[in-house]
Amino acid sequence: MVNIIVCVKQVPDVAELKIDPLTHNVVREGVPSIVNPDDRIGVEEALRIKEKYGGRITILSMGPPQAKAALFECLSMGTDDAILLSDRTFAAADTLATAYTLARAIKMYRNDFDLIICGRRAIDAETGQTGIQIAEQLEIPHLTYVKNVQVFPDEKKVVVRREVEGQIETIEAPIPILLTVMEGLNKPRLPNLREIIKSKKKEIRVVNATELGGDLSLYGLKGSPTWVAKVYPPPPKPGGTIKSGEPKESVSELINILAEKKLIVKRVE
Amino acid sequence: MHADGEKFDAIVVGAGPAGTTAALTMAKEGMRVALLERGEYPGAKNVFGGVLYRWPLEEIIPKFWETAPLERQIVDHRFMVMAKDSGLLMSFKVDGKDKAPYNGYTAIRAKFDRWYASKAEEAGVLLANSVAVDDVITENGKVVGVRAGQGAENELYASVVIGADGVNSSVAVKTGLRNPPDPDEVAIGVKEVVELPSETIEARFNLRKGEGARMETIGCTHGKMGGGFIYTNSSSLSVGVVILLSHLMELQMKPYTLLDEFKSHQMIEPLIAGGKAKEYSAHLIPEAGYSRLPRLYGDGVMIVGDAAFLCSYPEGTNLAMASGMIAGKAALHAKKNNDFSANSLSAYQKMLAESYAMKEMKRKSSSHKQLIQNPRLFGVYPDLVGELLADMLHINGELKSLKHKRAIKKFRQKIGLLRAIRDAYSARGMAP
Amino acid sequence: MMAQVSSALIDIQSWRGVFVYVEMKDGKPRDASLELLGASHKLKESLQEEITAVILGKDVAEFAKILASYGAEKVIVAEHDMLGHYTSDAYTKVLSKIVLENKPSVVFYPATPNCRDLASKMAARLKTGLAADCTDLKVNGNKQLVQIRPDFGGKDLSEILTKTRPQMVTVRPGAFKKLQPKDSKVRVQKVKVDLKPEDMRVKILNVEKAKIEGSDDLVKSQIVASAGMGFGSRENIAIFEEFVKAIGASPGASRPVVERGWIARDRQVGQSGKTVAPKLYFAIGISGSVQHRVGMENSEFIVAINNDPNAPIFKFCNFGIVGDLFKVLPLITEEVKKIKGNSASS
């Protein structure tokens, strides 16, 4: 038996984000929301571990009520239950406040966990900090950039392969532990019809700040040591040369530049 | 049988207007219904002009206009005859200020279908998105469920399956109720959503705040059967062209080339100028007409809406909803008698035959065939109208009486009186 | 669970000085850390704080001089056998002790994988704010350090402020320049490291080099040329291959090209493929989606060929040719062959 918590964030599908041509701001309206891709890999890994050793998989998320859709999706992959932490008080949290909130929920509702799995990073803000900070709050070890996991439930340990900058580390670590996982670990399954139907009957437990309790000043914007003072479109890169005339001319100009920059050099025999 | 798979009273495939209506009708009376939708959410991939008519939605959700996500109430119905470099525009305005409920509303299906399906969920329907049904399961010739992929875990069972999966319906085809559409049984509609500020739309279409217009056009399809349209949404226009698929193939043109031509016509260009084209999409529209309607039911199965070719453009959603509602009623009846045989479900086709939906199909379709084979209506007439009016309105000292004579001569040469009378008769199906 | 320290309790004034965390890579201080010394100097005018390099490792004291030559005014060295290989447990324990004893107002880390791991844990342990993967830094009118970072794959920039101390920041490698090295005097402070085996909760069993993939040349090559959907079909890739051979580039591709099997999967450049930063990059028939962009935008000179003048790639290339690649590319191949070929006779 291995009890697993997967932290899942609902994110806008960055591939679908458009820039408003007038304001140059990112247009969020109408952009579909998805399960953060790395988190989906986390869900898949949890399912594979459960298939081997049994146990319970809980999906945990903090987000607006709409995030339920993401949780349903994870449930329909075959996970057992889901908790959504949702309250205005939680809004605008940075990673430390997010980690505090998620860690507190884990203590309150699922303290019998063996593994916590997070994504390496969420594609909206791409900080890659939250998982590690949850582990620190819970005073458990963590391992990042995990590319392979073996669980030994009886020995209360895991052996994982961590891949960083061309190096593969094989590491043994005790359970309970938090892992952050990334692309390449597995290929997430598509939910099947029966699980989709079943998932519709599973409850998503929605928890607000009062229920979660604790020090309310540590949630959301208030509890965040960092805050976003300003958001703006990136300045246009200093424009390059764009040639649209006769191809022959453009090409010869290009060749000249490349030769000048010594990017094409005469072959020395 | 299917040991661990649970069984529903009904499975509805497709959460468009037809499917959601059927599901809602059954769930309201306590049937256990699964509504399976291929898109990420209902409406995600839908393409439509379009106008939603009050009938029969009002019967299903009374006062729907108070809560549904609608764009504008239609008060201005426009019809345009377009020639290469001229256009004759007629506008009929009705249902002015504060006349709610209005007879028709523009809607964006991505929003509307989602809302509508949520109403079905409230009534107890189990809606499952991202499920693409690819086959039906039959036992002894009776439909008992559907498949959405390989393996037992992708099977679902029910007493009755309702195919509401649109014009390319797999339910209709896999049950053998009809074949995949032939190119002369479907039109292709291509559409672009052009964003404009609401005030600009109101100014360009001569509308008061919140009011909307629809415009249908003929003469923009190179003499082939079809037409163009513009519908006003709150802050965008749906601009598109519809053409019979077989005719498009004859033209050997890309559908978007037709749309580009339409958009750059002098009657259209100023209406959309400065707008930002947001999305481009294409979709088939059933054009088989009444005479080629398939059988609508079998043992354990019914088909509704576009899946059943129940569409007579531009009325599609209302026929879809009407057929969904009636099929739902037939299923309720079947449930009461615990008899889902073809014989029992034939009540659906009978009830439908008595409804406005089917009678309207019949009225339009009597002339359908003539229309398909008659190039004059979509090309010669629009061009002639343009030519004659241009001549008439061009003041150059020549006597109008001479111009009139010439016009009549031209008309005789190009068409002939008798033929014109016949054409008028066959065009009655086009009458609103 | 540890209680959080409310930020209001932090006396900002008592935290002084800039710390630059120095990461070791391949037996020497990593360039990205040296760049942060450069960044600190840029900010010094407005911040007026002492710049301290902090280096952890097994035998690292000898690098103090180098760090000084790149701008460190003080170097703190922590040496221990258990610091020979990075683990978050050991490193966090040692570094957090140093930080708490010295109370700097800012700690900079390079935004490399292990430093991002370390910084996250440090920030959580010290209950302070951490701005991730910043691409720029500045000081505002209130003498606050403003941390600038991209969101949504670079579609937005946000300015982050931190109300706690020490303020922690990871900075993207390459965002700043190193200083010209010059001999400078250093104050070196060696700290006593107190590490016991029980401090390490995880055990490293083995470290090996990741297998060199067939496309290793892609990340190392000086010239990379990538093919996009503009090629239209697998057959047309032939003219691409000829070009690649002529100019001596490593071939890459956009994702849809790889998905169609026109070019091998391990040659995909972009978010879910490889990140390359060659001297010269060709994007041929590639629209320039964000997902592709993040994998190649740090190339020194980007050449784009596309027949759509509005293709996003033209917004961030150095030289763009609007035209049909089937006309343009063979011309370039021909010219390149001329130049390279000529040398044989000259």
Ligand SMILES: Cc1cc2nc3c(=O)[nH]c(=O)nc-3n(C[C@H](O)[C@H](O)[C@H](O)COP(=O)(O)OP(=O)(O)OC[C@H]3O[C@@H](n4cnc5c(N)ncnc54)[C@H](O)[C@@H]3O)c2cc1C
């Ligand atoms: C350009 C254009 C303009 C139009 N304008 C108008 C107008 O102004 N007014 C009007 O009333 N009508 C209009 N129509 C017609 C109208 O859109 C259709 O008649 C109507 O949508 C039919 O409804 P339906 O529910 O039968 O099918 P659809 O709306 O097509 O819904 C079918 C649903 O089934 C789903 N589905 C399909 N296959 C599967 C599968 N295998 N498994 C699961 N789910 C599946 C689809 O995703 C979809 O949600 C227009 C159509 C077009 C294309």
Ligand SMILES: Cc1cc2nc3c(=O)[nH]c(=O)nc-3n(C[C@H](O)[C@H](O)[C@H](O)COP(=O)(O)OP(=O)(O)OC[C@H]3O[C@@H](n4cnc5c(N)ncnc54)[C@H](O)[C@@H]3O)c2cc1C
């Ligand atoms: C989660 C996720 C991860 C992704 N990861 C990656 C990734 O790692 N790498 C990646 O590349 N993509 C990735 N993508 C896909 C990415 O969003 C784009 O779809 C992709 O980069 C587009 O490839 P393209 O530019 O080759 O094709 P297109 O966008 O189709 O562009 C083709 C271009 O060729 C031009 N063209 C056509 N004909 C000619 C001609 N005859 N002469 C000259 N120009 C011509 C066109 O104008 C057009 O600009 C990812 C997407 C997602 C959602």
Ligand SMILES: Nc1ncnc2c1ncn2[C@@H]1O[C@H](COP(=O)(O)O)[C@@H](O)[C@H]1O
């Ligand atoms: N609001 C959240 N709810 C649940 N999990 C989260 C949330 N934010 C971040 N995470 C987890 O932390 C990982 C890293 O996120 P980030 O630090 O934002 O890049 C994600 O992949 C998730 O697993």
